[in-house]
Amino acid sequence: MDVLNVEYMLGLVPVLLGYLPFTLQLAGVAMVMALMLACVFAVVRVLGIPVFNQLTIVFISFFRGTPLLVQLFLFYYGLPQLFSVLTVIDGVTATIMGLTLHFSAYMAESIRAAIIGVDRSQTEAAVSIGMTNSQLMRRIILPQATRVALPTLMNYFIDMIKATSLAFTLGVTELMGATQKEAAGSFLYFEAFIVAAVMYWIVVEILSQLQKYLEIRLNKAYSR
Amino acid sequence: MIELKSLSKHFGKTVVLDGIDLTIKKGEIIVIIGPSGTGKSTLLRCVNFLEHPTAGEITVGDLTVDVNRASRADILSLRRRTAFVFQNYALFANKTALENVAERLVVVDKWPKEKAYQHAREVLERIGLADKADAYPASMSGGQQQRVGIGRAMATGADVILFDEPTSSLDPEWVEEVLGLMKKLASERQTMMVVTHEMSFARDVADRVIFIDGGKIVEQGPPSEIFSNPQDPRTQDFLKKILATNPV
Numbered sequence: 188m189d190v191l192n193v194e195y196m197l198g199l200v201p202v203l204l205g206y207l208p209f210t211l212q213l214a215g216v217a218m219v220m221a222l223m224l225a226c227v228f229a230v231v232r233v234l235g236i237p238v239f240n241q242l243t244i245v246f247i248s249f250f251r252g253t254p255l256l257v258q259l260f261l262f263y264y265g266l267p268q269l270f271s272v273l274t275v276i277d278g279v280t281a282t283i284m285g286l287t288l289h290f291s292a293y294m295a296e297s298i299r300a301a302i303i304g305v306d307r308s309q310t311e312a313a314v315s316i317g318m319t320n321s322q323l324m325r326r327i328i329l330p331q332a333t334r335v336a337l338p339t340l341m342n343y344f345i346d347m348i349k350a351t352s353l354a355f356t357l358g359v360t361e362l363m364g365a366t367q368k369e370a371a372g373s374f375l376y377f378e379a380f381i382v383a384a385v386m387y388w389i390v391v392e393i394l395s396q397l398q399k400y401l402e403i404r405l406n407k408a409y410s411r
Numbered sequence: 412m413i414e415l416k417s418l419s420k421h422f423g424k425t426v427v428l429d430g431i432d433l434t435i436k437k438g439e440i441i442v443i444i445g446p447s448g449t450g451k452s453t454l455l456r457c458v459n460f461l462e463h464p465t466a467g468e469i470t471v472g473d474l475t476v477d478v479n480r481a482s483r484a485d486i487l488s489l490r491r492r493t494a495f496v497f498q499n500y501a502l503f504a505n506k507t508a509l510e511n512v513a514e515r516l517v518v519v520d521k522w523p524k525e526k527a528y529q530h531a532r533e534v535l536e537r538i539g540l541a542d543k544a545d546a547y548p549a550s551m552s553g554g555q556q557q558r559v560g561i562g563r564a565m566a567t568g569a570d571v572i573l574f575d576e577p578t579s580s581l582d583p584e585w586v587e588e589v590l591g592l593m594k595k596l597a598s599e600r601q602t603m604m605v606v607t608h609e610m611s612f613a614r615d616v617a618d619r620v621i622f623i624d625g626g627k628i629v630e631q632g633p634p635s636e637i638f639s640n641p642q643d644p645r646t647q648d649f650l651k652k653i654l655a656t657n658p659v
Contacts, residue, residue: 306504308497308499308501309501309503309504311461311495311497311501312495312497312501312502312503313503314461314490315459315461315490315493315494315495315497316490316491316494316495316514316515316519316563317487317488317490317491317515317519318518318519319487322518322519326514326518327503327505330505331504331505334505407547408504408505408506408507408547408549409504409547409549410549410550411549411550
């Protein structure tokens with residue numbers, strides 16, 4: 188077994204670090220959009236708004252029931268074939284679309300569960316003082332549901348950051364794509380991918396710490 | 412003034428309220444008693460549409476609502492004229508005591524924030540919890556939570572405060588402080604409808620005691636009459652049972 192080429196690895200760190208902001212950007216944008224979409228889906232499901240409820244159920248079923256990679260290929264290669272205007276969809280757009288829709292389906296379910304978990308008395312109290320449904324949702328239910336949903340939502344965000352690596356199959360040069368190129372040039376596959384792996388790992392670890400901090404903050408109201 | 416005309420509530424085929432007629436004067440303290448499951452709580456919940464009544468008419472102040480023709484706006488303005496105190500306090504868990512009291516002023520009555528919080532502070536002072544302004548419900552005792560619940564109801568000067576068994580979930584040690592606050596409110600002639608099993612409160616504070624059984628008002632009158640000389644056999648039977656376990 189050859190010895191690890193440490194010098195190569197150290198040299199690779201700044202190169203790959205340069206792609207990290209782009210990876211985080213992909214995940215960040217997709218996360219914000221997925222969250223907004225998931226909240227809408229969750230509220231539609233909880234209130235059982237006719238037609239939209241059924242559409243949401245089918246949507247969630249499809250995007251949870253098929254692999255993310257298949258969805259990405261559908262957006263990138265499949266849709267432009269059907270609708271020629273959609274050839275404008277580039278790899279980045281397809282990635283963000285795919286991540287957004289895929290993860291919104293999962294997050295909608297965990298937000299829905301968190302909303303249902305808020306004690307019924309909270310709704311009654313809000314309604315009794317004359318709040319409208321949207322005031323009730325914004326001021327009472329969603330803030331309380333957030334606390335319950337936070338750990339699972341952070342889990343999905345972590346998952347999403349790692350899933351951005353699939354973008355390289357659409358020709359997007361993010362952290363994984365860049366690593367692949369570097370490795371192919373140097374033939375030092377192990378060195379290159381272990382550097383990338385550690386980078387993902389550190390980012391996820393930082394997020395886990397952030398999650399702990401947020402949980403403590405959100406739990407402040409509920410501790411004796 | 413509050414007036415209920417043939418107010419009814421059916422759950423499927425079960426008749427819970429069977430045509431309740433009731434007029435309450437401004438400043439009157441009404442205590443509603445009766446066996447469990449006879450519609451006492453449902454009556455209170457119907458007055459502010461926590462339950463949608465099946466038929467009848469509700470008047471609070473200058474607003475009269477036919478329950479079958481009630482629009483969303485009618486229901487909201489009816490709720491804004493009433494306030495509800497829950498058996499399980501039902502304080503907003505994500506808000507401090509101060510925010511719980513101010514919430515309705517800010518969100519529903521659209522007061523400027525500063526004025527609302529100023530007023531909420533005064534309410535907390537009146538209920539003796541000024542030092543708990545920034546405490547969250549989870550860190551308060553049951554008695555303190557229920558006092559904040561009453562403070563939340565007092566905050567807007569609703570035409571009537573509806574108390575749904577306000578002391579039933581409390582540990583015995585906290586019952587007195589909550590009843591004490593209710594007595595204080597009563598002495599200020601706040602119009603109140605109280606469902607309770609606290610017979611001593613009914614006897615000492617009520618202007619009128621109403622006995623409900625089977626979704627109907629069976630008997631009503633001043634506490635002295637109801638407690639010492641009940642006319643209907645059902646009232647006699649109920650009082651005999653409850654006074655045996657909770658002597659006045």
